[in-house]
Amino acid sequence: MTGGTEDIVLYDKQGSTVRFILNRPEKGNAMPLAGLDLLVEFLQRAEDDDDIKVIVLEGRGRSFCTGDDFDDIAIAYGHVRAQPGKQPPRLSQRERLAIDRRLGRAVAGFQNSAKPVIAKVQGHCVGIGIYLVEVADLAICADSTKFSHAEQRLGLAGNTFHLAHLIVAYGPKKAREVLLFGDRFDGPTAERMGLVNRSVPVEELDATVDAWVEKVARNAKDALVMGKAAHNMALASLGISGYIHSGMVGHALGTNVKFDEGEFNFFRARRDGGTKEAFQTRDAHHQSDPDEAPH
Numbered sequence: 450m451t452g453g454t455e456d457i458v459l460y461d462k463q464g465s466t467v468r469f470i471l472n473r474p475e476k477g478n479a480m481p482l483a484g485l486d487l488l489v490e491f492l493q494r495a496e497d498d499d500d501i502k503v504i505v506l507e508g509r510g511r512s513f514c515t516g517d518d519f520d521d522i523a524i525a526y527g528h529v530r531a532q533p534g535k536q537p538p539r540l541s542q543r544e545r546l547a548i549d550r551r552l553g554r555a556v557a558g559f560q561n562s563a564k565p566v567i568a569k570v571q572g573h574c575v576g577i578g579i580y581l582v583e584v585a586d587l588a589i590c591a592d593s594t595k596f597s598h599a600e601q602r603l604g605l606a607g608n609t610f611h612l613a614h615l616i617v618a619y620g621p622k623k624a625r626e627v628l629l630f631g632d633r634f635d636g637p638t639a640e641r642m643g644l645v646n647r648s649v650p651v652e653e654l655d656a657t658v659d660a661w662v663e664k665v666a667r668n669a670k671d672a673l674v675m676g677k678a679a680h681n682m683a684l685a686s687l688g689i690s691g692y693i694h695s696g697m698v699g700h701a702l703g704t705n706v707k708f709d710e711g712e713f714n715f716f717r718a719r720r721d722g723g724t725k726e727a728f729q730t731r732d733a734h735h736q737s738d739p740d741e742a743p744h
Contacts, residue, residue, distance in 0.1 A: 457484035459509075460491050465502040465666050467495050474510025480577055481518035482548070485555040496563040502666045502673055504562065505658065506581060507569040516576025516600055517552070524548065545701040549610075552577065553697040556610045560584035561681050561690060563674055565665055569658045570636075571651060576600040583618065583644060584611060586677070587665075589658050591651035592636040596644065599631045602731055603715050604706040610696035613689045618643055631735065 457480070459470040469491050471478035480488075495501045508514050524540070559566055559581050568582045570590035575597050582588050582596075590596075601607065607628040609615070615624040619642055627642075636648030649657050665673070684690045708714040713734040718727035 457481065458487045458491065460494070462498075462501070465500060466505060466662055467491075467498070467501050467503075468505045468507060471506075471508040471514055474508075474512075476518070477512040477515030477573055478508040478510065478578070479515045479518045482521045482551050484518075485551060485577070489554050489558045492558045492562055499670070501564060502668070502670060503662050504564055504566045505569055505662060506559070506566055506585060507658075508572070508578075510572075512572030513568075513570040513574045513594070514576070514578025514581070515573045516578060521548070522603075542701070545704055546697065549697045549701040549704075552700070553610050553693050556580050556584055557690070557693045560611065560614070560684070560693070562586075563677060565673060565677055567658060567661060567665070568645075569654065570594050570645065571654060579644075580609070580611060584614060586680075587661060588645040589647045589649065589654065589661060590636045590639060590645045591654045592648050593651055594636040594639065594648070595633050596635070596639050597631055597633040598628050599633075601628050602631045602713075602735055604708065605700070605703045608696075608699050608703040610693050610700060611689075612696060613687075613692035614684075617687065617689060 456472055459468075459472050461468040461470055469488060471480065471484070473479060473484075492504070495504050555577070565586040568585040568588040570582055570588060571594055572591075573595050574582060574590070575595075576599065579596055579598060582590075598609075601609070605628075607625060609628065612624070615627070618624075619627060623642065634642075636645065639645045640648040647657065668676075681690065708717070713731060715727055715731055718730050722730070
């Protein structure tokens with residue numbers, strides 16, 4: 450595939466395995482909405498391909514995914530064409546919800562996929578990147594991986610698509626901590642939390658993922674699909690699957706947060722001083738590690 454949006458994500462089928470490869474290494478694999486749409490399209494293609502048993506989600510280059518593309522997110526927050534010192538133009542509610550539906554479709558697609566998904570994670574994993582890891586069936590990361598929900602620092606503070614999933618996975622108190630702080634944590638911590646199944650030295654990551662793919666693929670096709678269907682029904686019975694639809698509305702409302710005087714507004718800082726300065730100001734405000742990856 451060459452040219453256009455197709456190159457944002459690559460579809461690499463090898464035998465009974467297909468790899469979805471996030472392919473913007475120069476941007477840390479930050480995903481624009483077009484890339485998320487492509488992932489949903491690829492999921493449907495893999496689900497319809499009877500040869501495929503296992504889906505691997507990975508990122509090309511140093512990082513798995515540093516989050517959503519900020520040019521798209523700035524639109525959601527109404528800060529496109531904003532002029533310094535002036536109120537930015539506002540989107541309609543329907544325009545805001547349309548953006549969040551595209552984000553939510555990607556999260557729901559991976560959570561409810563018909564076939565098992567293994568996430569292979571290295572480098573930075575932030576924002577939509579960590580969302581996809583959280584809803585994947587299995588996840589393996591390098592010990593050096595830097596995870597965070599730094600996207601919550603944009604004014605969300607716990608407002609996310611798959612909140613019900615996080616409460617069940619981490620427990621109510623830990624879920625609140627992870628989302629309210631947006632702090633960074635490493636692979637071994639992610640394993641202890643239950644975010645990933647296994648954290649390994651980076652030089653062992655490829656071999657470990659390949660071994661797990663082979664073990665999953667030993668199962669019969671019918672068994673894999675029906676096992677995943679049973680898993681999805683269990684999620685539905687717990688109210689987890691359906692919450693993503695509620696989360697779309699909640700997240701859309703979250704992009705309309707009013708910031709009072711003295712409260713940090715990332716997009717105002719980005720508009721007035723540029724992206725790099727906005728990240729530095731954000732991290733200083735939240736007293737985070739200055740080397741933390743941007744969302």
